Structure formats: C-alpha cells, structure tokens
Amino acid sequence: MNARHIQTTIEDHQVAKLAAFAIALHMIEAVIPSPLPGVKPGIANIITLFVLYQYGFATAAWVSILRVFASNLLLGQFLSPTFALSLGGASLSLGILWLAMRLPKHYFGPVSLSILAAFGHIAGQLIIVRLWLIPHAGISYLIPIFATAALFFGLINGLITARLITSK
Amino acid sequence: MCNFLRLNNPLTRYLRLGDYLLILMSIIGILWLFNNLWSNEQAAKVQIRQGETIVGTYGLNQTREIQVKGPIGTNTISISNGRARFSKSPCRNQYCIHQGWLNRAGQAAICLPNQISLELIGGTKPYDSLTY
Known part of the structure; x- marks a missing residue:
C-alpha cells in the first residue's frame, strides 16, 4: 500500500487533545435540556479561554473551530442551521477575544474575557438568525434574555477558567 | 474573618x-x-407582509378579516379589539396560528411556509406620518 504519511507535530497533538476536551463538554451540554433554544451554559468555552491563556490565540482558534466542526458532525447537525449558528457564534466570539486579549491584564482577568466572548457568541448567532433564518424584527424580543444568559454564564465560565489557570 | x-x-x-x-x-x-x-406600548396598527412586499397596514380599532395569498395558499388574518392574529393558514405546522393574539407594539408573527408576516406597530413609530 502506498499510503501517504502525514507529518504531525507535538502542537498538532496538543490541539487535538484540547479540542477533544472541548468536544466532550459540548456533547455533555447537548443533552442538557434548555428552556429556550440558544440559552446554553457554553461550558466548552472554558476550554477555549483556558487554551487562550496557556497556549495563545492561534491554538485557541484551532481548538474552538475544530470543536464546532467535530461536535456538529457527531450530533448530525453538520451544515444545518444549527451548525451555521454554532460557527457564527464561535467566529465572532474568537474575533472579540482577539481584541479583548489586548486589554491590560492587571485590570481585566479571565472573567472579563469570558463575558465578552459570551456576548460575542450570542451576537454572532443573532446576526445569522437575522440575516438568514428570520429576516424580520420579531426576534428582537429575545435579545435581552439572551444577553442576560450570556452575562450569567460568561461570569461562571470565567470564574471556572480563572480557577483552572491559577491552580495549574 | x-x-x-x-x-x-x-x-x-x-x-x-x-x-x-x-x-x-x-x-x-x-x-x-x-x-x-420590551415596550409595553399598546399597538395601533398591524403591518402585513408577503415576501418582500408590504400587503398593507391596518388600524387595530376595527373588526376585520384580511385574506393574503402566498405561494402555498391563502392565510386569513383577523383584527379585533386592538389585537391581530393569524386565524387560518394552509401550512402544515400552524405555528403562526398558535402564536395567538398579538397586541403590543413590536410583536410579530410569521408564517414561514407562506412567507407572510404580521408586525405590530405602535402609535409613535417615527416614520408614521411620512408613510401614511
């Protein structure tokens, strides 16, 4: 057999391992019922944030995007609207993290980044909903609820991340 | 401590x-x-859309049934006592009917299969006087 060998680096293995953690958390979350579609704890973001602090932005982006693709493949939602929402949320969230990581570290800890990332997630999803799924003002009613959930879960995920980082 | x-x-x-x-x-x-x-403002008008076009804007202080044609059939929209709702729809899931009566500004109901939507408008929408 003339199989082509793909060279993998230690970094690739690291990304794969971290993404696996994030995928596992995403799977756990998928079975938790939610009162409103879109309101979710987003515990997989703890991994993204942890990786951002420990390995830098590039690794965090890899882990986050891999998580979106793999989780949606596993849940049978690949290329469905849910997948588009997932990808849109993760992309905007990463963009915001890329900016937010430049905030002075002395004043802004992981909790700030986590809350901003959560707002990014919800904003990315709402933009896709508005542009593609429901091109209509009807969903504006839900925005305050989504924002409240983002603040709440962003705070909790941020505290967990802060704990993970300091305990290491 | x-x-x-x-x-x-x-x-x-x-x-x-x-x-x-x-x-x-x-x-x-x-x-x-x-x-x-989350405005609690009472709606004054209902705007009905089919696809990209506005079918019409109707005051809510009347009792009336409006028929709107879409790609899969005709929807009936009822207006009465300052409220509006979808009352008949040819779609299978009937989500628009289940939304029930709408009476506050900013509320909306859509029938996606037939591309018809209702949006309630308050008395103070800034471009009101320009459009009507």
Whole structure:
C-alpha cells in the first residue's frame, strides 16, 4: 500500500487533545435540556479561554473551530442551521477575544474575557438568525434574555477558567 | 474573618477592577435593552407582509378579516379589539396560528411556509406620518 504519511507535530497533538476536551463538554451540554433554544451554559468555552491563556490565540482558534466542526458532525447537525449558528457564534466570539486579549491584564482577568466572548457568541448567532433564518424584527424580543444568559454564564465560565489557570 | 472571606470567596479572589466595571456596564446595557425592546406600548396598527412586499397596514380599532395569498395558499388574518392574529393558514405546522393574539407594539408573527408576516406597530413609530 502506498499510503501517504502525514507529518504531525507535538502542537498538532496538543490541539487535538484540547479540542477533544472541548468536544466532550459540548456533547455533555447537548443533552442538557434548555428552556429556550440558544440559552446554553457554553461550558466548552472554558476550554477555549483556558487554551487562550496557556497556549495563545492561534491554538485557541484551532481548538474552538475544530470543536464546532467535530461536535456538529457527531450530533448530525453538520451544515444545518444549527451548525451555521454554532460557527457564527464561535467566529465572532474568537474575533472579540482577539481584541479583548489586548486589554491590560492587571485590570481585566479571565472573567472579563469570558463575558465578552459570551456576548460575542450570542451576537454572532443573532446576526445569522437575522440575516438568514428570520429576516424580520420579531426576534428582537429575545435579545435581552439572551444577553442576560450570556452575562450569567460568561461570569461562571470565567470564574471556572480563572480557577483552572491559577491552580495549574 | 475578613481574610478568610477574601481567600475563599471566588468573586473576590478572581475578579479584578476591570472585571467589576465590565459586569456593571453589562448590567446597565442589559437593563437598557429590556427597557427599549420590551415596550409595553399598546399597538395601533398591524403591518402585513408577503415576501418582500408590504400587503398593507391596518388600524387595530376595527373588526376585520384580511385574506393574503402566498405561494402555498391563502392565510386569513383577523383584527379585533386592538389585537391581530393569524386565524387560518394552509401550512402544515400552524405555528403562526398558535402564536395567538398579538397586541403590543413590536410583536410579530410569521408564517414561514407562506412567507407572510404580521408586525405590530405602535402609535409613535417615527416614520408614521411620512408613510401614511
């Protein structure tokens, strides 16, 4: 057999391992019922944030995007609207993290980044909903609820991340 | 005692000055959103759309049934006592019917299969006088 060998680096293995953690958390979350579609704890973001602090932005982006693709493949939602929402949320969230990581570290800890990332997630999803799924003002009613959930879960995920980082 | 609290309370342990500021600003922002998007204003008119076109805007102070044609059939929209609703729809899931009566400004109902939507408009929409 003339199989082509793909060279993998230690970094690739690291990304794969971290993404696996994030995928596992995403799977756990998928079975938790939610009162409103879109309101979710987003515990997989703890991994993204942890990786951002420990390995830098590039690794965090890899882990986050891999998580979106793999989780949606596993849940049978690949290329469905849910997948588009997932990808849109993760992309905007990463963009915001890329900016937010430049905030002075002395004043802004992981909790700030986590809350901003959560707002990014919800904003990315709402933009896709508005542009593609429901091109209509009807969903504006839900925005305050989504924002409240983002603040709440962003705070909790941020505290967990802060704990993970300091305990290491 | 104070020392004990500081060390064990995750809020004081992991939050920095900027974090507190961000949380405070987020709360203010969310309150602003609630205030602006959850209007309790009574609606005055209903705007009906089919696809890209506005079928019409009707005052809610009347009792009336409006038929709107879409790609899969005709929807009936009822207006009465300052409220509006979808009352008949050819679609399979009937989500639009289940939304029931709408009476507040900003509320909306859509029938996606037939591309028809209702949006309630308050008396104070800024371009009101220009359009009608």
